[in-house]
Amino acid sequence: MKVIVAEDQGMLRGALSALLGLEKDIEVVGQAENGEQAIALIESLDPDICVMDIEMPKMTGLDVAERLKERKHPCRVVILTTFSRAGYFQRAMRAGVCGFLLKDSPIDELVAALRKVYSGGRAVSPELALTFWEAENPLTEREREVLKLAAGGLSAGDIGKQLYLSAGTVRNYLSEAIQKLEAKNRIDAIGIAEKNGWLV
Incomplete structure (x- = not known):
């Protein structure tokens, strides 16, 4: 199998x-140091699998996976991460990622995962799987959007202008999010x- 490593x-x-x-x-056919490089290598070298970090400059591993899915590219993506965040995992699954493993997994585990993915299966670190399936994102798309803008330091009024909502409606969404997260x-x-990766 032909593999690209993006890290x-x-x-x-x-x-x-x-x-x-x-x-x-x-056979490792290429190495990329950021998401844009990874996309370029995948398109020029046609690997079977790209082993990718989530947190990379220019484009994250999840951005790359989403782009490949949009383009219906057959390269399978295996994510290697230090972040055991449920939101990342859910976004990865939606993007069609075939493997999700922790960076500190033994190399034998990674090799076994690559073989499984190459033969059409999926591979998730066992210690991650249970946590992830249990931790569903309780926020609606709109609550997530509002909270993400609030995280950027915007006031309710500014968020309202961006999303074409009244400041009162924005405050309601924030209040709902605070209640749901028991914050x-x-x-x-x-x-x-x-912390849960729900604002990605």
């Missing part, structure tokens, strides 16, 4: 590529939502 940390990218290259059935206030609600 912004050079040392990790090199080590991962070298370890995967030791496997007889895996003390707006700042607390933003912190809870960000």
